[in-house]
Amino acid sequence: MTEPSADTSALADQLSRNSTPYSDPLARVDWEQLSLDTFWLPERALSLYGLPGYERLTEGQRRSLSHFEFLNAVEAGLWLEGIFMRRIAASVHRDDGDTGDLLYHLHELREEAGHSLMFVELYQRSGLPRPPTAFPRLRLGNLVGRVAPFDSAAFWVAVLIGEEVPDRLNRAIHKHRSEVDPAAHAIARLHTLDEARHIAHAKDRLEQRLGRLPAWRRRVLNLPVQRVFRQFVRALYLPEPGLYELAGLEQGRKWARAAASNPHRTAFIDECVRTTLSTLRSHGFRLDWRR
Ligand SMILES: [Fe+2]
Ligand SMILES: [Fe+2]
Numbered sequence: 001m002t003e004p005s006a007d008t009s010a011l012a013d014q015l016s017r018n019s020t021p022y023s024d025p026l027a028r029v030d031w032e033q034l035s036l037d038t039f040w041l042p043e044r045a046l047s048l049y050g051l052p053g054y055e056r057l058t059e060g061q062r063r064s065l066s067h068f069e070f071l072n073a074v075e076a077g078l079w080l081e082g083i084f085m086r087r088i089a090a091s092v093h094r095d096d097g098d099t100g101d102l103l104y105h106l107h108e109l110r111e112e113a114g115h116s117l118m119f120v121e122l123y124q125r126s127g128l129p130r131p132p133t134a135f136p137r138l139r140l141g142n143l144v145g146r147v148a149p150f151d152s153a154a155f156w157v158a159v160l161i162g163e164e165v166p167d168r169l170n171r172a173i174h175k176h177r178s179e180v181d182p183a184a185h186a187i188a189r190l191h192t193l194d195e196a197r198h199i200a201h202a203k204d205r206l207e208q209r210l211g212r213l214p215a216w217r218r219r220v221l222n223l224p225v226q227r228v229f230r231q232f233v234r235a236l237y238l239p240e241p242g243l244y245e246l247a248g249l250e251q252g253r254k255w256a257r258a259a260a261s262n263p264h265r266t267a268f269i270d271e272c273v274r275t276t277l278s279t280l281r282s283h284g285f286r287l288d289w290r291r
Contacts, residue, residue: 047259229280229289
């Protein structure tokens, strides 16, 4: 185990201070405002938006689609947070003598637990079923998340992708908050507030880990990172056929194919991955979610 830099410890201390006092997102959402008669995502953030077939859907079908596509992002959160909480909990026992890092990781553990509690409450309040998702099937993502060493570049690049790519969807919800359910907006907004710290930490970790890697090892890393990135982005932004059927749209496969070739969706995804791509490009990674 290598020593963390003084700057890293200073950042961890700063982030820990910013995480104090703890603000429980579960208690901050006004759950009474949650309704199935509202959109949970802005329509422009839906996978079928912009297609002629979308125009033909009833208002009720579009709303239902927004609920399940919101839940798809919730599922991404539950999956990622489950992996991350397990890894943080396991890291508590390491003896590398850095209490600043330990303290900050415990803040993240508490905050991720807060997000997952908020997501489970959403299911309980709404009564909606959990939609099918691709996340448990992302073999490489699951492998890196569970097995890559906690202090490796591979682990932190996966964390950055997992935190920042969904964060852009939450930011899109916040930007168009007048179009969505107040409780759904609060869930997205509260997540974003914590995520800003988590992303800063992941970027810092990544810079530190990659800084020590020779160029050839970064090139070798590009292939698995590309695969994790592509699979995660597609799982997050291109729902499974069964999700469309849960939303009341028949022939889910047809809708899933339509979403994958929807130019509006492609542009929306490009916008959501732009920041992460540019960070990772600055570290020498060449990534593309399309191929
Ligand atoms: Fe989270
Ligand atoms: Fe996070």
